[in-house]
Amino acid sequence: MKIRVKDLYMRFFYSTLVVLCLVAYLFFLYESRWKPLIAFKELLGNFAIGIVGSILSLIVIRSQLEKVFDSLNLKNSGIKGYKNGYPEILESLGGAETFFTLRMNKKIDVFGIAMSGFFEENSIVDLLYRRAKKGYQVRVFFADPESEELKNQEQTENKPGELQLNIKRLTRELSDKFSAEKGTRNKIKIYHLRSLPRAFILRSGNRMIVTNYLYEGPTQAPSIYLKDDDYLNAFEKYLDYIEASTAEDNSKEIAI
Structure with missing residues (x-):
């Protein structure tokens, strides 16, 4: 069975994501004095904040990129x-x-x-x-x-x-x-x-x-x-x- 390079990259990505989540959970577990439920809530809270921040950043970046591409398209048109x-x-x-x-x-x-x-x-x-x-x-x-x-x-x-x-x-x-x-x-x-x-x-x-x-x-x-x-x-x-x-x-x- 032949494994494509793209599949290897995806496996590596998901493995890295799991490891990072595990490290983060262990950190919050240690900070909560080894209380699993509290550590899990902290992990979810920070994860949610990260997602919201990422979405807002993408919106801002997309807006700026659209301006850049519009400017490039205008210049490339000869205007x-x-x-x-x-x-x-x-x-x-x-x-x-x-x-x-x-x-x-x-x-x-x-x-x-x-x-x-x-x-x-x-x-x-x-x-x-x-x-x-x-x-x-x-x-x-x-x-x-x-x-x-x-x-x-x-x-x-x-x-x-x-x-x-x-x-x-x-x-x-x-x-x-x-x-x-x-x-x-x-x-x-x-x-x-x-x-x-x-x-x-x-x-x-x-x-x-x-x-x-x-x-x-x-x-x-x-x-x-x-x-x-x-x-x-x-x-x-x-x-x-x-x-x-x-x-x-x-x-x-x-x-x-």
Whole structure:
């Protein structure tokens, strides 16, 4: 008859438990001046206290372990930070100039509806131009200025015609800036999306800031900071969304 290693461990465990209980009983028997009933009651009382203490300890430990595992799962998902509005994340990372500075994987994506506030407050046209001169590949995605979805968005934001004008203006500014030099013309691609963007996305290499479009706008809406890790992560999901948006069925590329 073959005895499994697991069975040997269990036998050892139960034998050790019996020996410990016997030692404890002998101790209480000695303390009670060799009165068996009193010693047995003391053993049961201490045993009950030990069980209650162990249960409470396990509850506390489990709670702490759940927090640790939740934190690890969050990090493994690629989510590295959370703020209310993208400006807070951008500021915590050193601003747009620092965020869009890369040593490798020099790829920049700017993805959103009109993004006029972001472009103007951070001088993004000039910043992207400087990066393109250093060899960066740049892609900018706007909503289609002629789409019905954009008109509905303008009504929602109470900005009739404003988003359309901003998209056309920024598209023209980028085209004029990058077409001035042959070396930068092939470093940028501009797209007008056939469907309204679901999120405002700033991608710099293997880092990304994502803000879902809510009524309060991306400067106030919940924003997350992502990094491309080795695990299944949110960064890859949003990057897939950006890549899919370059398809002819999903966007129109603007000639530079």
